[in-house]
Amino acid sequence: MKVTKFSGEQVDYQQEKLIRSLKKSGAEDYKVSEILQKIEPQLYDGISSKKIYKLAFQYLKNYSNANAARYNLKSSMIELGPAGFYFEKYISKIHELLDYTTQINLTFDGKCVSHEVDVLLFKDDLVTMIECKFHSGTEAKTDVKVPMYILSRFNDLKGRKYNLFGQFRTIDFCLIVTNNKFTEDALTFAKCSNLKMLSWDYPPHNGLREIIDRLKIYPITCLTTLTLNEKEQLLVANIITVKDLLAEKNWLDNLELSKIRIKRVLTEANQL
Numbered sequence: 001m002k003v004t005k006f007s008g009e010q011v012d013y014q015q016e017k018l019i020r021s022l023k024k025s026g027a028e029d030y031k032v033s034e035i036l037q038k039i040e041p042q043l044y045d046g047i048s049s050k051k052i053y054k055l056a057f058q059y060l061k062n063y064s065n066a067n068a069a070r071y072n073l074k075s076s077m078i079e080l081g082p083a084g085f086y087f088e089k090y091i092s093k094i095h096e097l098l099d100y101t102t103q104i105n106l107t108f109d110g111k112c113v114s115h116e117v118d119v120l121l122f123k124d125d126l127v128t129m130i131e132c133k134f135h136s137g138t139e140a141k142t143d144v145k146v147p148m149y150i151l152s153r154f155n156d157l158k159g160r161k162y163n164l165f166g167q168f169r170t171i172d173f174c175l176i177v178t179n180n181k182f183t184e185d186a187l188t189f190a191k192c193s194n195l196k197m198l199s200w201d202y203p204p205h206n207g208l209r210e211i212i213d214r215l216k217i218y219p220i221t222c223l224t225t226l227t228l229n230e231k232e233q234l235l236v237a238n239i240i241t242v243k244d245l246l247a248e249k250n251w252l253d254n255l256e257l258s259k260i261r262i263k264r265v266l267t268e269a270n271q272l
Contacts, residue, residue, distance in 0.1 A: 002046055003046075003047055005139070006138065010046070018052065021071065022036070025068070026066065035059040064271070065271070070222070074179075074200060078135075078137070079228070080134070080235075084132055087132055089240050091118075091177050092119045093241055095121055104120075111157075126172045127169050128174065128196070130174075131174065131177070141180060141181050147197075154195075176196070177198045179208070181202070218242045219240065220241060220245055223242065225265045230255050
């Protein structure tokens with residue numbers, strides 16, 4: 001049986017891949033088996049991967065909002081757009097939990113021209129600039145033109161001293177972060193040019209997905225108990241992560257939610 005991907009490409013249905021994605025949500029083995037038994041009779045030749053995802057998400061949601069939220073993690077990253085401003089804030093918060101001091105949205109005069117820098121990191125007396133490449137679709141990949149362009153910007157800034165984190169310092173490294181994936185050419189060029197890269201699945205076993213699960217720093221957009229409008233209001237108030245919401249629960253009162261809904265939101269948040 002064939003599955004139609006978002007790109008239109010048709011691939012063989014792989015039960016193992018579906019099982020793996022369900023397990024990553026945190027669902028127990030018996031529940032994964034139950035969901036699989038419900039989904040597979042509804043599959044047909046040429047079914048879209050999006051349709052399979054929706055079925056899995058709905059069955060997971062019936063079982064556990066927190067499991068559904070984890071399953072929905074990659075798609076929820078898109079809600080940090082459309083321009084990616086909240087994605088930059090989210091990446092900054094991730095690195096704060098990794099013991100970096102961070103600053104966001106800065107402008108520096110380079111040797112030739114001025115440059116906006118999305119995020120700046122400081123740790124062990126070293127400064128790293130982060131350039132975020134946000135995609136509003138789950139299938140888009142960051143190609144080689146992006147690291148080539150960012151390398152030229154980094155080279156224009158590198159070696160010059162700026163007032164950073166309390167004293168004059170140079171920018172030592174450059175990290176490119178995307179919410180999706182890099183092409184092989186992009187990774188090859190980055191390695192050759194000594195650029196650091198972070199994507200959904202790179203570096204292997206330490207990509208964005210693994211870091212998020214390990215730190216339990218989920219974006220507020222993954223919560224299934226809030227509407228899109230409610231999530232947007234929280235993002236505007238700088239409530240970017242589920243941890244932020246648990247630290248400032250009063251924002252749920254500002255959304256004028258009922259006591260029952262507040263309880264459901266907090267239950268999902270605490271489970272995550």
